[in-house]
Amino acid sequence: xxxxxxxxxxxxxxxxxxxxxxxxxxxxxxxxxxxxxxxxxxxxxxxxxxxxxxxxxxxxxxxxxxxxxxxxxxxxxxxxxxxxxxxxxxxxxxxxxxxxxxxxxxxxxxxxxxxxxxxxx
Amino acid sequence: xxxxxxxxxxxxxxxxxxxxxxxxxxxxxxxxxxxxxxxxxxxxxxxxxxxxxxxxxxxxxxxxxxxxxxxxxxxxxxxxxxxxxxxxxxxxxxxxxxxxxxxxxxx
Numbered sequence: 001x002x003x004x005x006x007x008x009x010x011x012x013x014x015x016x017x018x019x020x021x022x023x024x025x026x027x028x029x030x031x032x033x034x035x036x037x038x039x040x041x042x043x044x045x046x047x048x049x050x051x052x053x054x055x056x057x058x059x060x061x062x063x064x065x066x067x068x069x070x071x072x073x074x075x076x077x078x079x080x081x082x083x084x085x086x087x088x089x090x091x092x093x094x095x096x097x098x099x100x101x102x103x104x105x106x107x108x109x110x111x112x113x114x115x116x117x118x119x120x121x
Numbered sequence: 122x123x124x125x126x127x128x129x130x131x132x133x134x135x136x137x138x139x140x141x142x143x144x145x146x147x148x149x150x151x152x153x154x155x156x157x158x159x160x161x162x163x164x165x166x167x168x169x170x171x172x173x174x175x176x177x178x179x180x181x182x183x184x185x186x187x188x189x190x191x192x193x194x195x196x197x198x199x200x201x202x203x204x205x206x207x208x209x210x211x212x213x214x215x216x217x218x219x220x221x222x223x224x225x226x227x228x
Contacts (some may be wrong), residue, residue, distance in 0.1 A: 045157075045165065045208055045219040061216045095164055106177035111164035 002026035002110045004096050009115030016086050016119070022079040022096030022112055030054065030074035033099040036081050038092040039114075046092075049081070050099075064090075086119045093117075123147050123211050127220035133228040140196040142223045144209035149189045153213035156185055156194045159222075160205045168207075169194065199225070 008020040022034070035050040049060045049070040058070050069082040079096050093114040100107050124147040134140045144154070152172040157165035167176040169185035172192060182197040196203055204227055209220045 044221045045210070047217040047219075059215055100170060103177060106175070107170070108167050108176040108178070111166075114164055 004110055004112035006096055006112040006115040009117045011118045012086055013121050014087060014119055017084045018117060020081040020094055020115060024077045027101055029077040034079045035097040037095045037097050040092045088119050091119045122216060123214055123218050125209055125211055125218050125220035127209055127223045131224045131226060133226050134199050135228045136201060137198050140199055140225055142194040142207055144192040144220050146190045146211055150211040150213035152188045153211060154192050155210045157208045158205045
């Protein structure tokens, strides 16, 4: 069974930093691109960043470029999001998401349960 | 950035009725369009990818159609568990972008 468990969210002051983690299990983590998506509660979803399977290629949305860094440790089956220079508008639930995974009965992607980041003084 | 516009914002439907949700892209996304269902307090769940392919475990009452800039999600006969928010997402261009969601509520 595929599981993604995020951690590291919490309350941080404007200008501060947080590192989110996403522990993955139940699939061959190193072979899949992984994504970070965020959602202000009650609002729409926003794609922030993705990283390829071996970590050699990363891409960012303009809103977080230069402030956030995505990385992965395939030995630990863990995805990370280092968030620096946090702003009030970064307040949201952050999800880690797999790329499409093809199985015996079809394909789907998987989402973690989300971790809430609140940026406030 | 491609803007995804969903309509209507809220759809009131009786159980057993058909629901039709629309999603429009500001430029062509080919068939690189997904639909998600999201219930309160939960992460989104993938329903459809490639505009019309159901994801693993998704009931046949969910169907997707369209290509280019106009897409439709149809729920043929609404069940109680289908009342939720539905999001479309284009993944043809980076950044991948979502619509603002359509809430399907009980009439």
